Amino acid sequence: MGVLRKILSFAQSEFFVKLVAEILVIGLVSALTWLLSRTKLGQRYREAETHLRRAKALQEAERFQEAKEEIDRSIKILEDRRRSSLLSEAYLRLGDIDMNLRQWQSAIHHYMLAKDEAVATKKSSLLDVIYVKLGTACKMGGDLNQAFAWIDQARMLQERIQDNPMLAETYEKLGEIESRRGLFDTAISYYLRSLAYQERIRDRRSQAGIHASLGDLYARKQMTTEARGHYRAAQDLYEQVGDVMVAQLVSQKAAS
DSSP states (O other), rough: OOHHHHHHHHHHOOOOOOOHHHHHHHHHHHHHHHHHHHHHHHHHHHHHHHHHHHHHHHHHHHHHHHHHHHHHHHHHHHHHOOOOOHHHHHHHHHHHHHHHTTTHHHHHHEEEEHHHHHHHHTOOOHHHHHHHHHHHHHTTOHHHHHHHHHHHHHHHHOOOOOOOOHHHHHHHHHHHHHHTTTTTHHHHHHHHHHHOOOOOOHHHHHHHHHHHHHHHHHHHTOHHHHHHHHHHHHHHHHHTTOOHHHHHHHHHHHHO
16 A cells, blocks of 8 residues: 555656656657658659659650650659659659660660569569560660560569460560561460460451461461461451551462
């Protein structure tokens, strides 16, 4: 009981009351500081999003330099709070503008930055897109081996999802690279896989393009019957989508 009386006496003392008041004030100030900080970060994040939206509109209008300036403003904001998934998107857009301007090495640089940010922020949904873009930039820059390596990484990610429609384009890109590297049998294999997906999603124009590419590959392998079969399939599909001029060109190949 004596100990309890001492505790109650201390709790009622002026010193204790001041101590509790100081603790409450410090806690309140800390909470308000944290809240203001989060509010400010949210405002800055929304500013960065606004700059990226403007950049997208400018890029679609082919006002590339102005678009880059808007993205740079967004990046400047986002770099103050590193490891934002929006930063990966900003670098991705810079890479896309570089591709529009045919600046392949700069595109590769920005796509690599986008990849690093996507990995750091665990934004795995962006990775296959970034890998395809990296591969395309490398292909345009003449590095076919590295192009294949990047796009093949995209393929491995995409194949984890059953019946992933993105594989139609990815297989086609791999087929194109293998064709350019002179690996005709491997190229045919990828094109056939792409064709199976294109038929499933009913993209007739893409189907036509792949049949035409297969016709070219079989022609280079001097397999005339197979080449003509694919050329005729391409011709029919081009006619169905109303692309008569291309259909005539493919028809000439089939007849030769």
